[in-house]
Amino acid sequence: MGLLSEGSPLSWEETKKYADHVRKHGIIQFINLYKKLKDRSNGCLRWGDEVEYMLVKLNRSKKEARLLLNAEQVLAELQRREKERHGDLVTLWRPEYAAYMVEGTPGKPYGHLMAHFNRVEANMRARREEVKKLLADDEYPLSLTAFPRLGCPPFTQPELHPNPEEGASRSLFFPDGAIFQGHPRFRTLTRNIRNRRGEKVAINLPAFKDVNTPWPQLEDLGDLGDDGENPPGRQALPGHVYMDCMGFGMGCSCLQMTFQACSVQEARFLYDQLTPLCPIIMALSAASPVHRGFLCDTDCRWDVIAMSVDDRTREERGLEPLKENRRVISKSRYDSIDSYLSEGSECYNDIELVIDQEIYDQLKHEGIDDLLAKHIAHLFIRDPISLFSEKIHQDDEKDTDHFENIQSTNWQTMRFKPPPPNSTIGWRVEFRPTEVQLTDFENAAFVVFIVLMTRVILTFKLSLLIPISKVDENMRTAVKKDAVKQGKFYFRKDVTTEDSPPVECCACAKKSDCQEEYTLLTVAEIINGKAGEFPGLIPLIKSFLESVDDCDVDTSCTISQYLSLISKRASGELKTTARWVREFVTKHPEYKKDSIVTDAMNFDLMSACQRITDGEISCPDLLPAHSTKSAGGIPLAKEKQEHLLANKFQKKQNGV
Template sequence: MGLLSQGSPLDWEESRKYADHIRKHGIIQFLNIYNKVKERQKDVLKWGDEVEYMLVELDDKDEKVRLVLNGEHVLDTLQEKGEKINPNHPTLWRPEYGSYMIEGTPGQPYGGNMSEFNTVESNMRKRRQEASSVLNPNETLCTITAFPRLGCPGFTQPEFRPNPHKNGNSRSLFFPDEAINRHPRFGTLTRNICRRRGEKVVINVPIFRDERTAAPFVETFPEDDGEAARAVLPDHIYMDAMGFGMGNCCLQVTFQACSINEARYLYDQLAVFCPIVMALSAASPFYRGYVSDIDCRWGVISASVDDRTQEERGLKPLKNSKYRIFKSRYDSIDSYLSCCGEKYNDIDLTIDEEIYKQLLSAGIDKLLAQHIAHLFIRDPLIVFEEKIHLDDENESDHFENIQSTNWQTMRFKPPPPNSEIGWRVEFRPMEVQLTDFENAAYVVFVVLLTRVFLSYKLDFLIPLSKVDENMKMAQKRNAVKEGMFYFRKDIFKGCSQVLDGAASAQNGLESDGGNEEYTLMSIDTIINGKEGVFQGLIPILNWYLENMEVDVDTRCTILNYLKLIKKRASGELMTMAKWMREFVAKHPEYKQDSVITDKINYDLLKKCDRIAKGEEQCPELFGNPVNRVE
């Protein structure tokens, strides 16, 4: 969740007074870090995953499922039993936005040894067992992206009513402040986003139109003071709080590169894969008790933290705001960082010109300077009174204040001051999966891609505007089967080695409006290949594995993971989103009206729990039982 400073948070009116101070010193801190480590080479390639979990109560008597607002106690207990008594404990636990959420990571990063792929799933399983062991008997740990009835009456345990009045943090009609983590960062973020924006956040998700869905689908809200009525769109599910986005769960991977240039290369190449992997991992079709017409959370979370004023959104002429800003601060990246990516930077980039010139004059190259100057058009959303005046040589809180609240598909992360940690990139678009097997499969798939990128110097870059179009496509219902995505035809051009069949795979291509570099492909073609169109990522990864020294157990584990990715891409296996949709559609209580009742939700989450614990097989999601890592 980013920077977690301790202290006394200022309200928005006080915080905004320090915005220029924080930007000024944030840039100084960045330059100090950069100048110390810009020549740093030969850092070991390390990586680690982050899994976010929900704490859930299964009420068998009333047949209801509720989110348990006990994350802080669970987190304290896990840390007391783990890292606080053993710095080498195999798991680490951190807070997340929801008071019903926790985040787990491996205790130490993984390295470059291929055999470490064989430990990812077992570590994830250890995290699940650890956290589950401190829960009450009727509670369980759940890895679902979006709780289907989040924001419905009585969705929390204990139950709290929302506070839509002016003294609430989110002033939501649906989401109580008690469901927000009690760390001062989270409530202050929630409140200051609304204060800066000048109104509550607005989230409108298209409703899935079933046979008996109301037409038009229009909701009214008794406690509305008029703000919701102005914001809601017909045939859309309306939500009004940061919790509807940041209260979802995801799966992320962070990589340490051996140098800044390698980190920039990985950042760019992985950015192209963000929409592809997001569609492959689609797992969130339900919002506020309704069936939606999208399969991924990305647009929801983007809107949930959109602090732009009406002027910044282009709804009014610029008067009090400095910039027209085209995206939320939670969105896709706006510029590539490597020299290879420069010619594909075709998105209008709003930057702070003064900061840009300052960075250039300090010796920062144009691409990195514009990236930082773009991040720094944003205001700091949370300022701690004790953290205003810092030692810029040895601290980076002001830089991280801005950096960590630009929640983009990829994050480029300089080393912390005076640290052995190197240059890192974070891959952020994946939806969390139901089981440890699936989550491990997606993580290993992405990590293997980076190994192949680096080994063969592959080039997947396309114009960034096309990546943005892919992001929109990836969120649509059943995009993994029905969507077409812009993708590069020749990924081997200029690389150090050419894989067998690479040249022949480029024959017979249809161009996109005469373009020679990229065309529209299905995810099946991108992942599995299609003769005469594209070789496919899985065949490339298999070729890579055949040329690596990999022990039998690890090879078997990796191949099982790749088999899952392959079959999800082809449609032979369902995404989590499709499986959940079919479960609801077939439920005896479902009335084809797009409504998810308490009973439907209970039965769905009960089944999810059994599958996650290995008590029930789910061939639609996994195929035949696989050899899991023990």
């Protein structure tokens, strides 16, 4: 979820008039903010997670699974309860794109206590229970990355029908009523992305070709209505599942993590070091092999979202000569990052970075260093696509809405986040590629794994950097079917630096040029290690855990079970959610080997997901037997140790 300004939304034509105004003042706001806060330091690395839930109704008498369009009412009650607690919050709730989605976070950030790792799953359970109490007995908050029959009527409750001739999306499949109605941002983004592009967005996902799949034409779209294209759905590609609006991407759910660093330098370092992990974690968490009722030849949502918000014109996509637009832009505004930010990373920025030269020159003139100036000037090649009339004229010394307008609509694998004005919050980074999992145990495992990696990176002063071009190649590999088992990923061979303590099993002690620093590894080799060549991320985490002295037995046991899940998913001993879903579909008695997921099959699949989520059935090929003692809270005496432990951790990072 991005910036949620209140007010009267402007059309694209109105917004376009103010695009340069927003960019101009957004940069001034960033410069003012940076100068005020560049020296801000915080005592410890704080962190939190965001889980997006889909509200699903399972009508067992009719054997129908539908998306429940009452998120606005559920959210209103959740937020009313927030206000009543007067700051003593266990959970926080915010709107998301779709009328069937809500986003939940912990009530306050976690900190440096090892015991905080033992609170994540309990808090996720509390969130799910809060929502569940507001639903009927046959309604469930499921953490699904993608609803398999999104866009296949009837897929909503109440039943709505798309209107391709008018409205925000003009979709052949997705009704505007399935967009969250409680805030105009979401409809405005949908409409303005389509209008700026000059045509509807086109999502074409490679279909899975089974023995009876109609090939290459999966379906006839001609009788679905007039969507302004001639013929309707003209952008659909043979052999692909076609989708045509923002809802198919932003209507997916994900799991995100945000880390508050101790300084701007540490935030930039973490931003860089976590970037090569993005495609690895995406492949490892893969959970979405079905879109619009078809099995796809991909396992992840990433490309769907990237295409769903691609507002580039034909000129900007390089399909026509530049006349009305300034530049060709290589990616959607939702994609992997294009440059590293930390000192010493320059040689790994090996792809051409398209920037706004005037903005870059202005930033440099104001004393912003080259890497950060290029990063911001690259973000600001984009236009604002959601602007409110009341927010046009701002006080650049106090406000940052124009900066956030551009910043928050660059949806990338990592996000570098300056502190909000008038707050004590520090410099942060957001980790964004993870697909959400069915159970709180799995989601907690991924969160804890990534947070532990940040601690390992900072404590051991590791370097995971590889050329940005290789990260892009890894992203293309990560979305493919069963990439966790079949794919190979570029990864750094020697992750130690001159400042690192000795680490066993690292292959290459000598530094060389960038091309010799990385190799191709499987996810299993990256996560678990490869004898004599790469130590493995989990062994590195275990080395870190051996060095800490504040880990109680329950927390240690819980972390061990989380790492076991990650390890077994990487090795293939446990299936990814995507592999489990794919096999559920292909083994279903109604499946006709035609790549189609029917309404009845979808009901059985969603019912199985619900029962796994709620612990009603076990699924040993997806989940290991586990018995975590995740605590809902930590005794006050331990809470008071946090400042001391934070200082101790900081000293360890600094080599004291």
